[in-house]
Amino acid sequence: MQALGQDARIASAAMARASTADKNAALLAIAEAIEDHATELTRANGEDLAAARQQGLSGALLDRLELGGERIAAMAQGLREIAALADPIGEIANLVTRPSGIQVGRMRVPLGVIGIIYESRPNVTADAAGLCLKAGNATILRGGSEAIHSNKAIAGCVQQGLLQAGLPAESVQVVKTVDRAAVGALITMDRYVDVIVPRGGKSLIERVHREATVPVIKHLDGICHVYVDDCADRDKAIAIAYNAKTQRYGTCCTMETLLVARGIADRVLPTLAEQYAAAGVELRGCPETCALLDDCRPASEEDWNTEYLAPILSIRVVDGIDQAMEHIREHGSQHTDSIVTDDLGRAGRFLREVDSSSVMVNASTRFADGFEYGLGAEIGISTDKLHARGPVGLEGLTTQKFIVLGDGHVRQ
Amino acid sequence: MQALGQDARIASAAMARASTADKNAALLAIAEAIEDHATELTRANGEDLAAARQQGLSGALLDRLELGGERIAAMAQGLREIAALADPIGEIANLVTRPSGIQVGRMRVPLGVIGIIYESRPNVTADAAGLCLKAGNATILRGGSEAIHSNKAIAGCVQQGLLQAGLPAESVQVVKTVDRAAVGALITMDRYVDVIVPRGGKSLIERVHREATVPVIKHLDGICHVYVDDCADRDKAIAIAYNAKTQRYGTCCTMETLLVARGIADRVLPTLAEQYAAAGVELRGCPETCALLDDCRPASEEDWNTEYLAPILSIRVVDGIDQAMEHIREHGSQHTDSIVTDDLGRAGRFLREVDSSSVMVNASTRFADGFEYGLGAEIGISTDKLHARGPVGLEGLTTQKFIVLGDGHVRQ
Numbered sequence: 001m002q003a004l005g006q007d008a009r010i011a012s013a014a015m016a017r018a019s020t021a022d023k024n025a026a027l028l029a030i031a032e033a034i035e036d037h038a039t040e041l042t043r044a045n046g047e048d049l050a051a052a053r054q055q056g057l058s059g060a061l062l063d064r065l066e067l068g069g070e071r072i073a074a075m076a077q078g079l080r081e082i083a084a085l086a087d088p089i090g091e092i093a094n095l096v097t098r099p100s101g102i103q104v105g106r107m108r109v110p111l112g113v114i115g116i117i118y119e120s121r122p123n124v125t126a127d128a129a130g131l132c133l134k135a136g137n138a139t140i141l142r143g144g145s146e147a148i149h150s151n152k153a154i155a156g157c158v159q160q161g162l163l164q165a166g167l168p169a170e171s172v173q174v175v176k177t178v179d180r181a182a183v184g185a186l187i188t189m190d191r192y193v194d195v196i197v198p199r200g201g202k203s204l205i206e207r208v209h210r211e212a213t214v215p216v217i218k219h220l221d222g223i224c225h226v227y228v229d230d231c232a233d234r235d236k237a238i239a240i241a242y243n244a245k246t247q248r249y250g251t252c253c254t255m256e257t258l259l260v261a262r263g264i265a266d267r268v269l270p271t272l273a274e275q276y277a278a279a280g281v282e283l284r285g286c287p288e289t290c291a292l293l294d295d296c297r298p299a300s301e302e303d304w305n306t307e308y309l310a311p312i313l314s315i316r317v318v319d320g321i322d323q324a325m326e327h328i329r330e331h332g333s334q335h336t337d338s339i340v341t342d343d344l345g346r347a348g349r350f351l352r353e354v355d356s357s358s359v360m361v362n363a364s365t366r367f368a369d370g371f372e373y374g375l376g377a378e379i380g381i382s383t384d385k386l387h388a389r390g391p392v393g394l395e396g397l398t399t400q401k402f403i404v405l406g407d408g409h410v411r412q
Numbered sequence: 413m414q415a416l417g418q419d420a421r422i423a424s425a426a427m428a429r430a431s432t433a434d435k436n437a438a439l440l441a442i443a444e445a446i447e448d449h450a451t452e453l454t455r456a457n458g459e460d461l462a463a464a465r466q467q468g469l470s471g472a473l474l475d476r477l478e479l480g481g482e483r484i485a486a487m488a489q490g491l492r493e494i495a496a497l498a499d500p501i502g503e504i505a506n507l508v509t510r511p512s513g514i515q516v517g518r519m520r521v522p523l524g525v526i527g528i529i530y531e532s533r534p535n536v537t538a539d540a541a542g543l544c545l546k547a548g549n550a551t552i553l554r555g556g557s558e559a560i561h562s563n564k565a566i567a568g569c570v571q572q573g574l575l576q577a578g579l580p581a582e583s584v585q586v587v588k589t590v591d592r593a594a595v596g597a598l599i600t601m602d603r604y605v606d607v608i609v610p611r612g613g614k615s616l617i618e619r620v621h622r623e624a625t626v627p628v629i630k631h632l633d634g635i636c637h638v639y640v641d642d643c644a645d646r647d648k649a650i651a652i653a654y655n656a657k658t659q660r661y662g663t664c665c666t667m668e669t670l671l672v673a674r675g676i677a678d679r680v681l682p683t684l685a686e687q688y689a690a691a692g693v694e695l696r697g698c699p700e701t702c703a704l705l706d707d708c709r710p711a712s713e714e715d716w717n718t719e720y721l722a723p724i725l726s727i728r729v730v731d732g733i734d735q736a737m738e739h740i741r742e743h744g745s746q747h748t749d750s751i752v753t754d755d756l757g758r759a760g761r762f763l764r765e766v767d768s769s770s771v772m773v774n775a776s777t778r779f780a781d782g783f784e785y786g787l788g789a790e791i792g793i794s795t796d797k798l799h800a801r802g803p804v805g806l807e808g809l810t811t812q813k814f815i816v817l818g819d820g821h822v823r824q
Binding site for chain 2 (some may be wrong): 013016017090096098100102104107109111112194195210213215217233235236239240242243244247329338340349351352353355356357358359360361362363364366367368372373374384385386387389390391399400401402403404405406407408409410411
């Protein structure tokens with residue numbers, strides 16, 4: 001692993017000075033190599049699938065692991081879309097002349113070496129490598145052991161594309177051992193790795209956060225709230241609360257708890273309950289909610305702290321915005337929270353005071369996504385406060401350094 | 413410590429919604445309280461000084477510890493200058509309307525709770541508290557045990573000013589125990605503390621970096637280089653190389669190693685050596701440097717990796733820009749490095765390829781400073797790549813969150 005890290009560090013210098021044209025040429029060449037090797041990719045994936053079936057992996061895991069023709073085409077397409085994005089590297093911002101005569105500004109540069117740790121889905125290999133490459137970084141990819149053959153095959157395509165574009169093959173490396181200790185080594189190689197992005201289940205992310213000495217960009221939970229204020233438009237409130245829960249159940253920006261102001265609860269909850277029932281969503285409520293609705297079981301304390309990722313919703317009636325924000329502070333995960341209100345002052349307070357990576361007014365939490373935000377692509381969502389917060393796109397894979405331009409200037 | 417953290421977390425919510433007027437009123441009231449209590453501050457400081465003398469602390473440490481009339485006035489003046497700075501909080505940037513109809517932007521918000529760990533100099537208590545306060549954060553300050561009486565007395569003034577402005581006294585707390593375990597607790601309270609800023613000697617910063625689970629903004633070394641290219645203007649090169657070493661010896665942006673291209677070495681080094689000798693700077697050189705200069709002892713391998721913080725300079729003759737950048741990559745500390753050249757292409761390469769928090773062209777490394785850069789003030793200098801890099805001012809004590817404004821928008 002140390003040798004791998006050292007190679008990545010050396011490659012990162014070449015990547016940092018690579019031209020936009022060369023990086024785009026590599027992305028397009030990788031896309032082509034993936035399409036050209038579709039048969040080999042499917043065959044390698046077949047080996048992983050067979051082993052996974054033998055080990056009795058669940059249907060959901062098998063689905064994530066599978067790399068059919070459609071997913072192979074999507075990988076290639078994704079790389080072409082990354083090639084079409086603007087290159088963030090080299091941009092100089094805020095260049096000003098100081099009283100001393102020097103010019104001071106900030107230049108956007110790559111982070112350096114990025115370690116990605118992920119599970120199951122082999123397409124992450126191409127997606128993550130592509131984004132890191134475009135941002136001028138070297139990447140070390142550590143996928144799940146269950147996808148090792150697929151990941152190796154994709155890595156072969158990536159390296160072919162890199163070499164075709166004249167970029168070092170070591171700028172994207174896939175860890176080829178399935179040894180768990182490799183993760184431990186990767187997340188503590190401060191000397192060679194600048195940042196770790198873990199993508200996967202909560203236990204993986206918790207382990208990485210606990211053991212890493214390299215900085216980590218991550219989110220643990222997505223316990224997202226919609227607060228329906230008593231100054232809300234009833235129809236918008238119902239549409240947003242319904243969409244935030246039901247548009248997709250398994251995503252981190254899906255609403256898990258609905259907070260409703262007492263003054264409007266009896267005008268929105270019964271209708272919403274009917275719609276949720278029709279969609280098959282199980283409701284768990286506070287005593288007031290249960291009193292209003294026929295088919296709602298009592299919520300336990302644990303419910304308020306649970307990311308269901310399933311057709312289950314907890315509902316609480318609150319006094320108003322202060323109690324709603326207090327609930328979010330206590331039980332939220334600083335991911336995404338939304339207020340529905342027509343009151344300008346309360347909208348402003350919610351925006352400023354709720355300490356989450358995305359805060360919304362009159363919109364569904366399901367919009368918290370790099371594509372919806374216009375970032376072009378995303379490597380993940382961060383609930384950290386340092387560096388990248390919210391959906392992380394190309395810019396989150398870069399940093400800024402100060403530059404100073406003088407003409408023989410010395411300090412007095 | 414847990415109770416302290418919890419109080420800080422609660423106070424941080426009030427600080428986040430505090431108005432600019434209230435924060436400035438607090439800063440001015442603290443400045444006044446410090447001036448009003450100058451006698452008490454000097455008396456408390458006298459206790460610390462007496463104890464330090466008894467323990468046989470060095471003259472340099474005693475000097476840092478001393479809080480005379482001038483330093484007390486400077487603390488008050490510093491707080492008034494922070495009050496005059498623009499408030500970064502609440503700024504909304506890049507608000508754009510997306511194809512879905514939602515508006516997406518980024519709002520600047522406080523980090524939350526900041527832990528400052530520092531040594532000796534009690535004036536840091538007021539300076540750091542003032543900067544964190546202006547940026548809307550709650551602060552936990554942990555000074556050195558040798559300054560405990562001074563720090564407690566300053567903390568009294570801070571709390572008086574906070575209460576006068578109607579802000580919670582818990583928004584600035586000084587750890588009143590001298591127990592070393594308090595540092596260990598502070599840097600692992602993820603739940604309550606958002607970031608740690610260690611200020612002090614290398615061993616303190618290394619300990620914090622090693623043991624902290626809370627993110628740390630820091631720099632370890634300042635091994636700064638000036639590279640004199642063979643396309644440099646001779647007079648500018650000499651002026652910059654002299655200034656970068658001699659303007660102040662003890663700062664982290666002082667040049668420690670001078671790299672000179674072979675093509676210009678005999679035209680700059682002899683003159684520079686005379687000037688350095690007159691200033692009392694000891695020279696340690698590579699064999700080529702020693703051959704050119706009369707009074708230069710051979711540099712050891714260790715010299716290239718040493719931050720002298722003293723009138724000592726290591727000098728190496730290199731082939732050109734590539735070997736200079738290689739030397740910086742191998743021996744530098746990613747702090748501040750400067751090239752002297754009139755060649756536009758080489759200036760551009762140096763700016764882009766040298767991976768340091770400040771990279772300069774034709775200017776002295778001594779400019780790497782929050783005041784010189786126009787940040788108004790600085791809490792320290794960071795060589796990290798995530799979040800704040802280079803001198804860290806008010807903006808480095810804040811973060812951005814995404815905000816989404818809709819009008820009942822749901823995701824399709």
